[in-house]
Amino acid sequence: MFSTIDYLKKGNKGQRKAYHAISRLGIIDSLSDYDPILCGTLPIGINSKNSDLDIIMEVQDFQSYEKKVRKLYGNKEDFRIKRLQIRGRSVVKANFIFDGFEFELFGQDQPVKEQNAYLHMIIEDSILKQFPDIRKEVIKLKKQGLKTEPAFCKVLQLKGDNPYEVLLNYGKQKGMI
Structure with a gap:
């Protein structure tokens, strides 16, 4: 069910608003090489007005991924990106604001459907x-x-x-x- 964001079109007000923001940004298509999936509270309808949009991805080449993310979203409000280790795994995390939502892009060297x-x-x-x-x-x-x-x-x-x-x-x- 969560492989695409189409289900958001028929969801609650926050889900519909998120669908439009994600679609306008074109992030799912732009980062399709990394198998992006929207995770968190919004997809399951327990979001609040402050819920961010967590998009997880499988990344093997962190350098090219980071370069692509900077090129695509580096001009967005409050853009920041960092590399870190979480539970012994390398991660690239990028955050920015777009269309009233905070986006968090989470790239890890693990298939998305195996990520926590x-x-x-x-x-x-x-x-x-x-x-x-x-x-x-x-x-x-x-x-x-x-x-x-x-x-x-x-x-x-x-x-x-x-x-x-x-x-x-x-x-x-x-x-x-």
Whole structure:
């Protein structure tokens, strides 16, 4: 379902607005070599007015990717790009503002459907479909300042020191991923 952004056209107000911003920017086509997928709260409809647009990609050649991103989006408001290590993997992360949204481009040397952002989204989407009544509670907790994964863990009463890992393990145990 999340391989394209077409589903956003029929979504909530924020999803429709995001669809138009992403389409106007042409980012999915411009970066198609990197298998871009929109992840996070917006695709699964638990977004807030401040939700950013997280686009994850598989990147093998960080130098050419960074050069392309700078060329395409370096002139956008608040553009910044950096290389870092996350859980032992090289990452290039770029952020900028366009059409009222903060975009975060996340390039990692791993297939997108194996990246944690994608796996979390799939798990959370499955949980929301299985337990639709918890949507409002998750959104309420997020408005109170909790991040998405800790909010899901609290609502589901999942225990553990790292809610990101706890949610991944829950999803694996339940056959969601």
